[in-house]
Amino acid sequence: MIEAKNLTKRFGKQLVFKDLNFRINDGEFISLIGPNGSGKTTLVKILMGLEPKTSGELNVVKQTIGYVPQFRNIDIDYPLSIEQFIRLNLKLTFSSKQRRQNNELINTIMEKTHLTELKDRPLGLASGGEKQKAYLAQALLNEPKILILDESTASLDVEVKMQLMDLVQELNHKYQLTVIFITHDYELTKKYTNRALLFKNKTLEELDVDQVSKKMFEMEG
Numbered sequence: 001m002i003e004a005k006n007l008t009k010r011f012g013k014q015l016v017f018k019d020l021n022f023r024i025n026d027g028e029f030i031s032l033i034g035p036n037g038s039g040k041t042t043l044v045k046i047l048m049g050l051e052p053k054t055s056g057e058l059n060v061v062k063q064t065i066g067y068v069p070q071f072r073n074i075d076i077d078y079p080l081s082i083e084q085f086i087r088l089n090l091k092l093t094f095s096s097k098q099r100r101q102n103n104e105l106i107n108t109i110m111e112k113t114h115l116t117e118l119k120d121r122p123l124g125l126a127s128g129g130e131k132q133k134a135y136l137a138q139a140l141l142n143e144p145k146i147l148i149l150d151e152s153t154a155s156l157d158v159e160v161k162m163q164l165m166d167l168v169q170e171l172n173h174k175y176q177l178t179v180i181f182i183t184h185d186y187e188l189t190k191k192y193t194n195r196a197l198l199f200k201n202k203t204l205e206e207l208d209v210d211q212v213s214k215k216m217f218e219m220e221g
């Protein structure tokens, strides 16, 4: 469970947001929406402990968080396979017992993300959707309870976006994974999320997904 009370963030003199009050329950699939520069990434950085809050309270109860960024282009010469890329986040070990456990974990995660058949494909030659699944798999390595998708579908075409979101929805249902989906995509918000947190006038509104309108995605920062 994540709970914020009067959460405020400033960068120097610039107020990013003020007095945010919200709660995200375990197993929710929620979208975080709002114009460019309204503070979505700053808020998730605070949730992940990567950025200090200025004031207010934030409780993230003993939860591990996985983070999936929007994929950037990876050079076709990138030397690692999909599996090797996912392994980058594992702790280095020379113990054979630990290596066995690592292998089991990798196999489970590759299955969960439907990457088993693609494990030896060089990441540089993978499609956009496959690359994004590799990022997702890497984020799942420390068995997070909360998954943050930071515009993770943005550079994918429509069909591939849906496939990735179907996969995330499956993980949300099967493993009660809490999902926070930062997005500028109206259709995906409506189709996949139950609730939305909307940044407006430097604060955050909690909305049922029925209350979300296309207009909310057209606002300028």
Ligand SMILES: Nc1ncnc2c1ncn2[C@@H]1O[C@H](COP(=O)(O)OP(=O)(O)OP(=O)(O)O)[C@@H](O)[C@H]1O
Binding pocket: 011, 016, 034, 035, 036, 037, 038, 039, 040, 041, 042, 043
């Ligand atoms: N490290 C920083 N130092 C100073 N200002 C920052 C820093 N990080 C973000 N900002 C500012 O804080 C504001 C919020 O930025 P943030 O990236 O959180 O917005 P966002 O809603 O995620 O935007 P986008 O939809 O464009 O990704 C912006 O005005 C940005 O310039």
